[in-house]
Amino acid sequence: MLGLQGKTALVSGAADGLGEAIAARLAADGARVAVLDRSAEAIALSKARPAMEGVHFEQVDLTDADDIAAALARLADAGLAFDILVNNAGGSLHTPRAFVEETDEDWERVMNLNVTAAVRLIRAIVPGMVASGYGRIINLGSKAGRYGSLFTGANYVAAKGAVQSMTLQLAQEFGPQGITCNAICPGAILTPRVERLLNERQTPEERARVLESIPVRRHGTVEDVAAAVAFFASDDAGFITGQLLDVNGGQGMAS
Numbered sequence: 001m002l003g004l005q006g007k008t009a010l011v012s013g014a015a016d017g018l019g020e021a022i023a024a025r026l027a028a029d030g031a032r033v034a035v036l037d038r039s040a041e042a043i044a045l046s047k048a049r050p051a052m053e054g055v056h057f058e059q060v061d062l063t064d065a066d067d068i069a070a071a072l073a074r075l076a077d078a079g080l081a082f083d084i085l086v087n088n089a090g091g092s093l094h095t096p097r098a099f100v101e102e103t104d105e106d107w108e109r110v111m112n113l114n115v116t117a118a119v120r121l122i123r124a125i126v127p128g129m130v131a132s133g134y135g136r137i138i139n140l141g142s143k144a145g146r147y148g149s150l151f152t153g154a155n156y157v158a159a160k161g162a163v164q165s166m167t168l169q170l171a172q173e174f175g176p177q178g179i180t181c182n183a184i185c186p187g188a189i190l191t192p193r194v195e196r197l198l199n200e201r202q203t204p205e206e207r208a209r210v211l212e213s214i215p216v217r218r219h220g221t222v223e224d225v226a227a228a229v230a231f232f233a234s235d236d237a238g239f240i241t242g243q244l245l246d247v248n249g250g251q252g253m254a255s
């Protein structure tokens with residue numbers, strides 16, 4: 001799979017979880033890949049993985065505008081100009097599921113990571129894509145942003161809804177300049193973090209019922225998500241824009 005040779009990709013929040021699998025898949029497909037992540041520990045572990053060989057890492061807190069600007073300046077100094085941007089960083093940050101228990105701070109933190117970080121990265125990267133007449137922006141939405149969530153709160157659902165609707169608008173705005181913008185909306189992907197959250201917030205019986213509601217009868221893997229991102233990033237997807245792709249084994253359709 002070398003369909004991305006000659007392309008350069010930036011993936012946010014990608015030293016672990018879905019982002020790391022996405023970065024590894026884009027690299028395997030031939031792209032030069034740079035990763036932004038806050039965790040020095042996750043970066044050290046990720047750097048040591050064979051699948052991440054050759055990937056460039058920048059440590060950055062994506063909720064901090066100055067930090068983002070400094071990291072992007074370092075990447076530009078290293079000669080990296082991006083054809084592909086994957087806004088993967090996000091999550092519910094272990095904030096409460098119950099709406100009345102969510103504080104202003106819970107809303108701000110989740111909005112900052114899921115929405116504002118993506119806005120800042122797109123704003124910084126898009127001018128280069130416009131100049132080259134080519135770009136692929138892929139945002140991580142969620143089943144939560146499409147249908148509501150079984151285990152996270154309204155802050156996360158609203159943040160993913162914002163990411164998804166922004167995707168539609170950017171597809172319209174930048175389509176004439178050769179840039180596509182799509183979103184992937186995964187169902188629960190059983191990373192160790194999500195496994196812990198599900199065990200905390202659902203009984204074994206509830207978990208079994210959820211599994212039964214998924215037509216393909218399994219949860220997704222990070223590779224399932226990475227494969228969908230790689231398709232949107234490829235030249236084969238050049239006529240596809242403004243799409244919100246469910247990667248959830250048919251779960252949304254069934255609920």
Ligand SMILES: NC(=O)c1ccc[n+]([C@@H]2O[C@H](COP(=O)([O-])OP(=O)(O)OC[C@H]3O[C@@H](n4cnc5c(N)ncnc54)[C@H](O)[C@@H]3O)[C@@H](O)[C@H]2O)c1
Pocket residue numbers: 012013014015016017018019036037038039042060061062063087088089090091092113140141142143185186187188189190191193194
């Ligand atoms: N895991 C799922 O089941 C699932 C389902 C639907 C959508 N998503 C979405 O997919 C994306 C990735 O999810 P995940 O579960 O792999 O995430 P995760 O919580 O495992 O985090 C992945 C990486 O993001 C980094 N990160 C966290 N905060 C950061 C910050 N402020 N600055 C820079 N890096 C930061 C972490 O260090 C980590 O390496 C998110 O947008 C999430 O909302 C995940």
